[in-house]
Amino acid sequence: MARRKQAVTIKHVAAEAGVSLQTVSRVINNETSVRPEMKVRVQAAIDKLGYVPSIAAQRMSGSRSYIILALNDRDRTIADWRARQGTDWVDQMLLGGMLSCAEHGYRLIIELVDTHNDHVERELAAAIAALQPDGVILTPPHSDNPLITGLLTHRQIPFARIGSRSDGGGIPLTMDDEGAAQQATRHLLGLGHRSIGFIAGPADYQLSSWRVDGWRATMDKAGLTTEGLLAVGDFSYASGELAARALLTHPEKPTAIIVSNDQMALATIEVAHALGLSIPADLSLVCFDNTPLVRFTRPPLTAIDQPVAEITARAVELLISAQRGELPAPVPVVVPASLVVRESTAAPRNAG
Structure with a gap:
């Protein structure tokens, strides 16, 4: 019976590079405090061993979870899924959010929350406790729910509000x-x-x-x-x-x-x-x-x-910047929509 190949861990990388686990973690997390020659040594060990950083390894620094949590409307999303009508909004969120997260070593997780539920705070608090996200993306109608925005503000968790330009904290983004x-x-x-x-x-x-x-x-x-x-x-x-x-x-x-x-x-x-x-x-x-x-x-x-993928990607970038203390001024960030002309529009019969 073939033996299962042992997975490469952060400990193997540290041993190969001759450095501490904390140093490897700082390199993985792209911390600025690591000397250039140390980054080169650790990266060489990573490349040699074929190591893929895990969220657990990235969390070793203790300051970040490397998770962005996106909240979408539960009732509407489930209704579309059950009717098999498609949920292109969710697909585009995944496309933009996941790709942007991957570029920065983050993971995107989507949770469905009923904004009209009396237990919305309890549900969101449970998700936050389990995932400890570095940032939260809110989509309509969650973007303007004071119970949700208030909880995130109280917990000091950076959040982006797609489809919102009202006062409510966080980073508002619109598609104009x-x-x-x-x-x-x-x-x-x-x-x-x-x-x-x-x-x-x-x-x-x-x-x-x-x-x-x-x-x-x-x-x-x-x-x-x-x-x-x-x-x-x-x-x-x-x-x-x-x-x-x-x-x-x-x-x-x-x-x-x-x-x-x-x-x-x-x-x-x-x-x-x-x-x-x-x-x-x-x-x-x-x-x-x-x-x-x-x-x-x-x-x-x-x-x-509607540029859903683009605006979600932008939200991810802004939330990651906020984790670094680079929170932008709370003015709406605009990612404009565009018009695609097809065959359903023409001059009216009585034109001219």
């Missing part, structure tokens, strides 16, 4: 949702649309109101009314059906609609087809998110592409 809505509205105005509807997300997401503000401001600037052109959903497909039907059965139905997420946009397509409307001949459509689904609709949807 207001500017993205303005971009989408200007695109439709440029095609000749004058009646542009909007399906907003739920009020507990601050970004929902920012998007409405961007749409309204652009319409106002063009001298156009928004009265009767706003409907509200909760990001679910079913709510998108109700909102789309309310707009498209109105006597002054819009020639274009901007929808605050992909699921509600898919519902809007179905409602439009059921009412005998063709996209984009009778109705132009722009959605937020730009998940893979919208590339395969008929027609493919023009979409606001």
Whole structure:
């Protein structure tokens, strides 16, 4: 029977380099107090032995855990998983967060927390006790939950708040949702649309109101009314059906609609087809998110592409900097979204 190969540990590296365990740990953790020649000696031993640092080894310094904890909305995420509708937001968080963490020797762990749960503080406190994270990334609606931000502030744990620009401590980051809505509205105005509807997300997401503000401001600037052109959903497909039907059965139905997420946009397509409307001949459509689904609709949807991976990567970098005492001023860090134009938008029939 073949003998199992013994794993290389930090002790083997220390012995090979002829240094203490603490010195190896300081080199692994990229501490500035290590002499250059000592770094070279330890790195040579690491390369020779093929040693891969573990979190336990990195924690030997006692000051860091090398873990970044990301919190996402439990109910919405699980509902999407169970419906097998995909959770591109989580995928993009993993992409940006994990790659950025790996560059710095950190690990990213995602926990699902129900922000409306009375036990949210207890759940988060348990996660913090178990993981001892060096930083926490909050996503909407957690970003503006005072129970969560208050607990992290009290524990003196650096945290980043994605999709937030209100006072609440930590590092606020946004994707300029207001500017993205303005971009989408200007695109439709440029095609000749004058009646542009909007399906907003739920009020507990601050970004929902920012998007409405961007749409309204652009319409106002063009001298156009928004009265009767706003409907509200909760990001679910079913709510998108109700909102789309309310707009498209109105006597002054819009020639274009901007929808605050992909699921509600898919519902809007179905409602439009059921009412005998063709996209984009009778109705132009722009959605937020730009998940893979919208590339395969008929027609493919023009979409606001949210840079979730990029903003999560930026959050990781800022949290690691905060661990080094380089906490930035608490002003919103903006990683702007962009518009991807596809076949769901065109000039209205009566343009010109």
